[in-house]
Amino acid sequence: MVSILSLVLGLACLCHVSLALSGEQVVQDLQRRLSPGSKVVLASDAAFAKDFTPRFSITTPPVFVVAAKPRLVTDVQQIVRYASRNHVPFLATGGGHGYSSTLGRLRHGILLDLGHFDAVEVDAAANTMTVGGAARSVNVSSAVQAAGKEIPVGQCICIGYAGATMGGGIGPYSGLYGTQSDSLLSAEMVTGTGDIVTVSEAEHPDLFYAVKGAGFNYGIATSLTYAVYPATNGGRAVNADMIFPGHLNGSVWRLAASFVGRQPKELSITLAVGYDPKLGGLFLIGNFIYAGPRAQGLDLIQPFLDLKPLNVSISTVEWKDVPAKAVYGHTLAGCTPGAHYVPFAANLYRVDVPSLVSLANYMDEAMSADPALRSTIIAWAQYAPHGFQRHADASSAFPHRDAVVFAQIDGFAEQAAQVPALARFGRDLRRRLQRASGRDALAVYAHFAHGDEAPEAWYSASRLARLRALKAVYDPENLFSYYNPVLGRSGCRAGA
Numbered sequence: 001m002v003s004i005l006s007l008v009l010g011l012a013c014l015c016h017v018s019l020a021l022s023g024e025q026v027v028q029d030l031q032r033r034l035s036p037g038s039k040v041v042l043a044s045d046a047a048f049a050k051d052f053t054p055r056f057s058i059t060t061p062p063v064f065v066v067a068a069k070p071r072l073v074t075d076v077q078q079i080v081r082y083a084s085r086n087h088v089p090f091l092a093t094g095g096g097h098g099y100s101s102t103l104g105r106l107r108h109g110i111l112l113d114l115g116h117f118d119a120v121e122v123d124a125a126a127n128t129m130t131v132g133g134a135a136r137s138v139n140v141s142s143a144v145q146a147a148g149k150e151i152p153v154g155q156c157i158c159i160g161y162a163g164a165t166m167g168g169g170i171g172p173y174s175g176l177y178g179t180q181s182d183s184l185l186s187a188e189m190v191t192g193t194g195d196i197v198t199v200s201e202a203e204h205p206d207l208f209y210a211v212k213g214a215g216f217n218y219g220i221a222t223s224l225t226y227a228v229y230p231a232t233n234g235g236r237a238v239n240a241d242m243i244f245p246g247h248l249n250g251s252v253w254r255l256a257a258s259f260v261g262r263q264p265k266e267l268s269i270t271l272a273v274g275y276d277p278k279l280g281g282l283f284l285i286g287n288f289i290y291a292g293p294r295a296q297g298l299d300l301i302q303p304f305l306d307l308k309p310l311n312v313s314i315s316t317v318e319w320k321d322v323p324a325k326a327v328y329g330h331t332l333a334g335c336t337p338g339a340h341y342v343p344f345a346a347n348l349y350r351v352d353v354p355s356l357v358s359l360a361n362y363m364d365e366a367m368s369a370d371p372a373l374r375s376t377i378i379a380w381a382q383y384a385p386h387g388f389q390r391h392a393d394a395s396s397a398f399p400h401r402d403a404v405v406f407a408q409i410d411g412f413a414e415q416a417a418q419v420p421a422l423a424r425f426g427r428d429l430r431r432r433l434q435r436a437s438g439r440d441a442l443a444v445y446a447h448f449a450h451g452d453e454a455p456e457a458w459y460s461a462s463r464l465a466r467l468r469a470l471k472a473v474y475d476p477e478n479l480f481s482y483y484n485p486v487l488g489r490s491g492c493r494a495g496a
């Protein structure tokens with residue numbers, strides 16, 4: 001018998017008194033309650049690995065005793081109500097790509113796999129798209145392009161589209177349209193109170209606000225409807241990749257800085273700084289996506305080409321293929337669980353060239369001295385402000401509209417023993433980036449967070465009071481507390 005009791009009682013952030021339920025008991029109870037076509041198994045069952053959504057390789061994964069895959073929204077409701085009544089922790093899973101270390105606080109709970117909610121339907125005449133709570137970005141892109149439309153999509157095709165939307169959802173076309181959540185029109189949610197509600201500007205507008213940036217704190221979105229837009233440039237974009245030797249980093253930063261305040265909405269700039277002895281040590285990859293005519297795109301990036309990169313690859317790609325083709329196709333690696341991922345991040349509100357040059361020098365020295373650090377990459381997403389600014393700051397819980405760069409520090413450990421050194425290095429680089437950010441306090445896009453930051457960093461101090469008050473209404477038992485929780489580590493009930 002697998003006892004959930006002792007581990008539930010040990011949780012710091014769950015304020016429930018637990019009943020003594022075994023995993024077997026939970027399986028039996030849920031099987032009785034859920035509709036045909038739903039599936040409930042013990043996590044020790046062979047079907048768990050075969051039939052349930054795996055999690056991206058993270059160092060502190062949640063630990064499940066039971067896995068449930070509901071067929072209907074009323075099944076989702078049943079699981080939430082059952083878990084609440086019996087004080088059993090659970091985590092909804094869409095694409096399984098969430099990686100915050102806060103997920104590791106869930107010990108021995110229920111995996112609520114939304115895998116059956118994967119439909120994507122585009123209504124071209126109405127310019128809308130409706131997706132299930134576990135639809136993947138790749139399926140969204142294909143369906144939207146087939147209808148002659150577009151919408152912001154992240155740079156990894158395997159992430160859950162709804163999951164990303166819950167925190168905002170940013171990608172190369174954010175320069176045109178803002179976050180994924182900015183295009184959200186309505187969502188069907190099962191809240192922490194076990195109710196099924198529709199959220200939109202007209203219905204539960206307070207929860208609608210919270211869902212767009214902090215949604216995973218309040219409930220589970222089973223169906224989401226978005227606005228989609230007529231395809232720009234006939235649904236095609238210029239994709240330019242180039243590799244620069246490390247000694248050119250100052251010139252690359254200066255060019256990146258030159259776009260701040262004047263970056264065309266159609267242009268996205270992604271940079272990656274890494275280390276490879278075969279490339280002479282430190283190197284940079286630049287990726288430029290331009291949603292417009294090729295000649296215009298090439299004109300814009302000509303200053304980067306003038307630096308004479310070591311390698312250049314320029315192609316015209318269909319909009320749906322942008323995430324998979326960008327950065328020499330390396331973004332596809334995000335689909336394959338493998339090395340332990342050691343992520344950190346910091347928003348930048350300016351491009352401070354001297355500080356970035358000294359950061360690059362520091363990385364070069366540290367990585368040449370210690371081969372164990374060489375898997376570290378700083379990834380830099382610089383989207384045009386137009387899309388973010390066409391939506392009022394007060395329209396959603398997403399607090400990062402004025403970020404100039406979403407910087408990530410990604411470490412990849414082949415073995416668990418390498419994680420501590422990579423984590424120390426990642427934290428160190430984050431501190432240095434933060435000092436160069438133009439802000440006194442660390443701010444981090446919630447979906448890029450390590451999980452050790454304060455809620456103020458994810459949601460901003462000015463939004464927290466409102467977000468916490470909404471917990472008391474929609475999730476008073478704090479059931480949704482395992483992913484960058486607005487109540488923080490010690491929060492139990494709103495106001496408690």
Ligand SMILES: Cc1cc2nc3c(=O)[nH]c(=O)nc-3n(C[C@H](O)[C@H](O)[C@H](O)COP(=O)(O)OP(=O)(O)OC[C@H]3O[C@@H](n4cnc5c(N)ncnc54)[C@H](O)[C@@H]3O)c2cc1C
Pocket residue numbers: 056091092093094095096097098099114132133134153154155156158159160161162163164165166167168169170171215216219220221222333334335447448482483
């Ligand atoms: C390789 C990689 C690349 C990435 N690139 C980008 C990017 O370009 N842009 C970007 O914005 N983000 C990016 N992300 C971050 C991504 O948005 C988050 O990891 C997000 O959580 C993924 O959603 P998911 O459904 O796959 O994750 P899950 O792990 O399934 O979910 C993460 C959290 O969201 C909740 N959740 C998931 N689905 C729902 C739902 N339907 N209703 C309510 N809550 C839900 C879960 O309960 C959990 O708390 C990337 C992540 C990875 C690993």
